Amino acid sequence: MRIAMIGTGYVGLVSGTCFSEFGIDVVCVDKDAAKIEKLHQNIMPIYEPGLDDMVAANVEAGRLSFTTDLKEAVKDADAVFIAVGTPSRRGDGHADLSYVYAAAEEIADSMTGYTVVVTKSTVPVGTGDEVERIIRARRPDAQFDVVSNPEFLREGSAINDFMRPDRVVIGTESEKARKVMKQLYRVLYLIETPIAFTSRRTSELIKYAGNTFLATKITFINEIADLCEKVGADVHDVAKGIGLDGRIGKKFLHPGPGYGGSCFPKDTLALVKTARDYNAPLRIVETVVAVNEARKKQMAERVIAACGGSVKGKTISVLGLTFKPNTDDMRDSPSIDIVSALIEAGATVKAFDPEGMEEAKKLLPAAVEYCKDAYATMPGAHCAVIITEWNEFRALDLKKVKSLLAQPSIVDLRNVYVPEEMAELGFAYSSIGRP
Template identity: 70%
Template sequence: MHVAMIGAGYVGLVSGACFAEFGIDVSVVDKDPAKITALKQGRIPIFEPGLDELVKSNAAEGRLHFTTDTAKAVNRADAVFIAVGTPSRRGDGHADLTYVFEAVREVCAALTGPTVLVTKSTVPVGTGRKVAALAREVRPELDIAVASNPEFLREGSAIGDFMRPDRVVIGTDSERAQAVLKRLYRPLYLIETPIVFTGLETAELIKYAANAFLATKITFINEVADLCEKVGADVHDVARGIGLDGRIGRKFLHAGPGFGGSCFPKDTLALVRTAQDAGTPVRIVETVVSVNDARKAAMAERVIAACGGSVAGKTIAVLGLTFKPETDDMRDAPSLAIVPRLVEAGAVVRAYDPEGMAQAKPLLPAEVVYCRDAYDAAEGADALVVITEWNVFRAIPPDRLAGVMTGRVVVDLRNIFDPAAMREAGFAYSSIGRA
């Protein structure tokens, strides 16, 4: 079988490489010649554990190809996946489908025979019908089946999520599309992965509902963490106590500075707008969006308060900039709200992130100093803030930290340190959701 993947971004590149690992011939298309050239040379434009080796091995085996030529890629494709960006539209929060429809037009114009057109991008309910109508408009003489196959990839563990998913969701009204996608996902069927076949609208809504629910769990435990601090409870024990209930589950119950990334912020907002347009507002999700935005902004004030109410002239070490560990993604990262506020308040910020500093530089104030490692960032610092829970930070000995810092304030927004050990080392230590 042959697949064309339109878009060499996070979803397209990971999905394309994983399909190639299944033994499928995959052509990944992107309009950026520099990106395609880099991929052909084995240079991966994003950081995702294991992706470089997966791309290298499948390219060497001749199963994975990179091109800017859409016509060449889709010419013999059994299925064409649309995996382009759907960012929030400026002004109203709706998903911007400009790239999706541009890709559909270009693909349909280039087709020489029937195919299955699959939306892999996260798109609002009703997009599949619009894609089908557009395909008929561009190529009325061709039998182009349309399907929705949303992705559920977590940055930092995307390859495992693709190869061993909780489920695969396929939405289509076409028996032909269903048959083609069954063949593509046959390796997962053989390991008894649940495959949910449903309609276009349902598949599209499953993606948004799943992300909104997970974002709600994060926001819920963050608010519980605030209550824990006031009443003397421990949010870790609360999360474990409720997470062991099979109806709730333990995942996404980790208190912190708020969610970010490429999916949750834009998808929750898009679901809110879709529901409002349909006349059935999702009040819980609306609250999740507003509470999360406020929380990220409030974290800087927490740091300032821990420093005695002012950070003017003080050196603040910041550990972690990306929205989560094991990625270089800075989209909607809490650091984008916290660091500029500290700089605005007069702090000298010394930052270190294992993978995200190149991506962070254009997004953060020019005054930020980027460091070689965590100890370099902490050198001479009056206070230290943990924003992203990279494993390398968990292993930092408190006494060594005390040896390089001038001050003794640590604000741990990810609860990676042992409070007793930090206090024994002489730190005024504060964390999230612990008395």
Template identity: 60%
Template sequence: MHLAMIGTGYVGLVSGACFADFGHHVTCIDKDTAKIDKIKAGVMPIWEPGLEGLVKSNIQHGRLSFTTDLKAGIERADAVFIAVGTPARRGDGHADLTYVYEAVRELAKAATKPIVVVTKSTVPVGTGDRIAEILKEEGAPEGCSVASNPEFLREGAAIRDFKIPDRIVVGAEDDHAREVLKEIYRPLFLNQAPIVLTGRRTAELTKYAANAFLAMKISFINEVADLCEAVGADVQEVARGIGLDNRIGAKFLHAGPGYGGSCFPKDTLALLRTAEEAGVEQRIISTVVSVNDDRKAAMADRVAKAVGGSLKGKRIGVLGLTFKPNTDDMRDAPSIPLIQRLLEGGAEVAAFDPVGREQAEPLLPGITFAEDEYETAAGADAVVIVTEWDEFRALDLEVIAQKMKGKALVDLRNVYDRAEVERFGLVHFGVGRGQYGANSV
């Protein structure tokens, strides 16, 4: 089939490349000429394992192309996916649909035949209804359909998630749209990927509900971690004990500094705004948001206690800046409020991230960016593990201890065991590890 993808950000570029790899002919469209030129030259706008090779391969095989010309890009398309940004609107948390509706208006004017318009962007309930209205208002050809096909990709594992999905959700109001999307995803049926066919509004809400539930699991285990510290239990063993129950599952039960990234923070807020407009209280999700905000703000206090109570004049080494490993995404990363509060407390901060420096530098003025993890530790009173990159899972702790001025390893991701760290003369401060007392933070 011939597909068009409006937007070459995270969702659009990954989805477009994967659809092309299935054998479809895909044209990705973006207004940013510089971005399109870089992609054509093999320079990816995002860091995602395997993406560069996938894009280059499908360009070479003639299945994937890029353009800034919307009319030419959709000329042969059977379906056009909208994958533009829907950031949280400043001030109220609503999803900003400016880019979505702008794309639809331009699409309506450029279309010369009936097409299926599919939202891949994360949008509030009812957005598909408004898209259908705009298509009519702007004179789109008769017979156009509108569908919702939310993505469930994890940054750092997006290609695998696209090709081996837990489920494919298709929300449509007519048989034609459903059949077109079933044909687009037919290659995945060979792997027996479950497809959920439902209405547009249900599909739109499914995406928000899924992310809100996962955010809730993270906030839940973080609160359990605090309780573990108070009563002398180990949160990792608690998480394993409950995660083996298949009604609960082990994923997203890892205690840490709170959730961040491009999805959970904005989607939980957008769900709350949707519920507010509908007059339906969402007390659990409201609490999840508050717990997470408080969690991120409290991380600097843990570091302060690990170095004796005051940050003034202390040098703190921070390992990991992105919100999770295997991405360069800094959106709502827990490292940002942590470092800001460290600086406000009078600390000097050196940080290292394997791929996130370019995105982090404009967000974190006033810190030193180290060349590697060992330079980060040099002269540090404490080293803080914020993002659990693989590079940080097998540090030479003997070298770290030799380079540090102090002894505190604040392990916000529970990468290390206490006994392992203490063999090298360091003091381990984990999260919810049942060790608190003499070493309490």
């Protein structure tokens, strides 16, 4: 089989590469000629562990290629995946579908035989209907079906998520399209991966409902963490106690500075907008969005409090900038609100992140000073702040840290360290949801 993957962002590049690992011929398409040229040199546009090696192996095997020529890639493809960006639209928070619809138009002009057009991008309910309408309007004679096949990839473990997923969701009412999709996912059938066939609109909603539920769990435990601090309880014990209940589960019950990244912020906003459009408002989700936005801003206040109520003229060491470890993704990272607020309050910020500093430079204030490693951020700093729980921040030489800081103060927004041990070392230590 042969497929075309339109878009070489996170979803498109990982999905295309993994399909080629399944033995399928894949052509990845992007309008950005510079990105395609770098991919020809095996230079990845994103940081994802193991991706460069998998790309190189499949390119060498002749199963994976990259091009800017969409027409050539699509014309003989059995399936064409739309994996372009759907960022939040300014003003109303709805997903910007202009790239999806533009891709649909180009696909319509390029198809030569029966083609399954698959929306892999995260799109609101009804998008598949519009993609079908666009293609039919441009090519009344075309033989095609439009399928929804949402992705469930976690940055930092995306390859494993694709190769060994919890489930695959496929939305189609066409038996012909269903057979094509079964063939594409044949490898996963062999390992008995649950594959759910639904209607197209149901499939589109599953992705949003899943991400929104996880965002709700994160926000819930963050609010419980705030309560724990007030009553003298330990949020980790609370999370374990409720997570052992099989109806709740232990995942996504880790307190922190709020969720960020490429999915949860935009997907919660998009679902809220869709619900309002259909006059079925989701009050819980609306609250989750509002609480999470406020929380990210409140984290800077914790740092200011740890510095005696003011950071004016003081230096703050910031460890971790990306929204999670094992990625270079800075989209909606809590660090954006935290660092910006600290600088606005008069602080000098010295920061280090193992992979995210180049992306951070595009989003953080120009005043941020970027350092070569964690320790280089600390000389003369009045406080060290752990924002992202990269593994290297879990094993810092704490005696060295104490000797470098102007005052032994650490604000740990990921609860990496144990309060009692930090107290014994002489640190003024602040964490989330622990007495």
